[in-house]
Amino acid sequence: MTPNEKITTNGLRLTTPRKKILSIFSSQGHPISFEEYALLDTTIDKSTFYRNMQTFEAADIIQGIESDEGKRYFELSEKQHPHFICQQCHTITCLDEAPIPKLSGYRINSITYKGQCPQCFDL
Amino acid sequence: MTPNEKITTNGLRLTTPRKKILSIFSSQGHPISFEEYALLDTTIDKSTFYRNMQTFEAADIIQGIESDEGKRYFELSEKQHPHFICQQCHTITCLDEAPIPKLSGYRINSITYKGQCPQCFDL
């Protein structure tokens, strides 16, 4: 199911800002913050952006990630994959190949590792 | 090495507020936010708290965790263990028994799972 289809099947309206939000997220492939989003779409209002992030998280269209710098990053919740946050360069990397462990009793939606990425680890 | 020893070996001063901060964190055993800390120590100034959290993270005395509600939680960085953040009740659980996976090329300092805890999953 495409993100646009998820919108209509969740009883939400397919508005102009929502189509633009989803097309921009589709073209990214990695999590972005509002700050970064606003560079790609200068017409969006931040309240529209953040309200839609909440709506889309509830509809499982978007997944949020808390950075180590007090910002939230968002990406399309398509194939589940862990994320790595480098505490030195603060880059968020998608670990597309890494498996998601199981924990009995818990329902796991996401995993985030923090530490040093290969670039920063070598220095 | 106790937290107080870590302070002196890092060339930091063992001040009254620092001793209190470490004694309170020692008595907790789970991550707490400034809001929660301030209930246990009404004399601390928040700038002193946050500045020490930064100093202590750099000295590997304290470890920070980003909640899903835009707050930072802190705990003593003694034995490494993963954390689980319930996206429904927003409780942060220490998974003392769960192993920390390896990722080649990366240095992993912490892992955070997000999802639903057993209590919320059952409902």
Next chain:
DNA sequence: GCTTATCTGCAACTTAGTTGCATTAGAATG
């Protein structure tokens, strides 16, 4: 095309966390 409830955009607000600065107090030295 009309109606209605949802959604948007604006502006004002909230609050976690930071910063500048004057004062205090560890710790080292004699």
Next chain:
DNA sequence: CATTCTAATGCAACTAAGTTGCAGATAAGC
């Protein structure tokens, strides 16, 4: 123990991510 020097504290003012109230706009169903 007194002196000195620098790190640390406390206060107040600030910053910025994210939220909220509300009036006007617009998608979707009839």
